[in-house]
Amino acid sequence: MSGRLLIGLDSGGAKTAAALCDGEGRVLARARDRGAAIVGLPDARFFEVVGGVLGRLGAEAGVDLARVERVAIGLSGVDYPDEQARQHAQIAQRLGLEERLDLVNDGLVALWGVSPTRRAALVQHGSGITTAYRDDYGREAIYDSLDVAEVYDIRRAAFARTARMIDGRAEPTSLRERVLAHCGVAAEDFAEWAFRHPKVAAARRLAVAGVVFAARSDGDAAAAEMIQAAAADYVLAVRAMSARLEGPFEAAFGGGVIAQGGAAFQAVIGERLAREVPQARLTPVALPPEFGAALLAAHGCGLDPERLFANLASLESAP
Numbered sequence: 001m002s003g004r005l006l007i008g009l010d011s012g013g014a015k016t017a018a019a020l021c022d023g024e025g026r027v028l029a030r031a032r033d034r035g036a037a038i039v040g041l042p043d044a045r046f047f048e049v050v051g052g053v054l055g056r057l058g059a060e061a062g063v064d065l066a067r068v069e070r071v072a073i074g075l076s077g078v079d080y081p082d083e084q085a086r087q088h089a090q091i092a093q094r095l096g097l098e099e100r101l102d103l104v105n106d107g108l109v110a111l112w113g114v115s116p117t118r119r120a121a122l123v124q125h126g127s128g129i130t131t132a133y134r135d136d137y138g139r140e141a142i143y144d145s146l147d148v149a150e151v152y153d154i155r156r157a158a159f160a161r162t163a164r165m166i167d168g169r170a171e172p173t174s175l176r177e178r179v180l181a182h183c184g185v186a187a188e189d190f191a192e193w194a195f196r197h198p199k200v201a202a203a204r205r206l207a208v209a210g211v212v213f214a215a216r217s218d219g220d221a222a223a224a225e226m227i228q229a230a231a232a233d234y235v236l237a238v239r240a241m242s243a244r245l246e247g248p249f250e251a252a253f254g255g256g257v258i259a260q261g262g263a264a265f266q267a268v269i270g271e272r273l274a275r276e277v278p279q280a281r282l283t284p285v286a287l288p289p290e291f292g293a294a295l296l297a298a299h300g301c302g303l304d305p306e307r308l309f310a311n312l313a314s315l316e317s318a319p
């Protein structure tokens with residue numbers, strides 16, 4: 001096998017996904033495993049998961065990993081400049097990557113997967129929040145991966161609104177019964193259940209976005225209000241990022257919470273974006289983050305990201 005080889009890997013709290021491709025964007029192997037996010041320095045779990053994924057990529061493609069020109073890893077937990085040099089050194093040494101490793105926050109590889117355009121912004125809301133932007137290749141930046149500012153979350157809002165509907169502070173709508181059914185709890189027990197069973201309640205809350213979107217589709221006023229509030233806050237983040245970008249750019253909104261709203265929610269976001277950030281053009285997220293990481297690796301070794309993006313996108317959209 002000849003040609004230049006790249007690996008892109010994305011890892012967060014829930015999953016690790018990776019791809020090995022050549023310099024033309026032909027994918028030779030893909031692998032997935034459980035999450036390997038870190039806090040501080042990488043631990044045994046990280047090396048077990050990521051080392052295993054890299055090994056499976058090489059085995060599937062019949063490639064010695066020493067032949068891979070560059071490996072880019074987007075990793076949840078790569079957040080602080082004072083930790084990054086040590087994180088990079090330990091991971092590169094342990095995995096035998098020497099100078100071939102790019103290690104960045106996972107939000108940046110997600111951004112690379114948005115679009116081949118040089119100026120882009122991303123709001124991604126899943127189990128956590130990712131906001132990132134770039135004004136040129138190699139000039140990617142995280143906006144607020146720590147979510148200290150607390151983006152509006154319809155999941156938290158659904159629980160709070162349900163509690164208010166129960167105690168009389170908000171007018172009841174069908175959303176109340178939908179959330180209670182989703183949680184499997186009676187109205188009179190809801191507050192105590194949420195407080196005394198925090199792990200169960202947290203799991204139900206993380207999965208409640210679809211309930212809100214379904215209620216909105218059926219005309220529920222409270223759900224519609226929350227969805228408008230979420231769209232407003234997502235667009236506000238893009239408007240703030242736009243101050244760091246010059247000229248037109250593409251903006252994408254993705255992640256599990258946003259994806260559950262489907263095309264209807266993208267339309268709500270798009271209408272607000274057009275009014276409030278006219279220099280931004282709404283675009284779908286084109287590639288999964290492991291492909292975004294492969295693009296980062298390509299850029300790191302001097303390949304043309306636009307060409308590689310087009311080839312990976314044609315693969316990803318193939319039936």
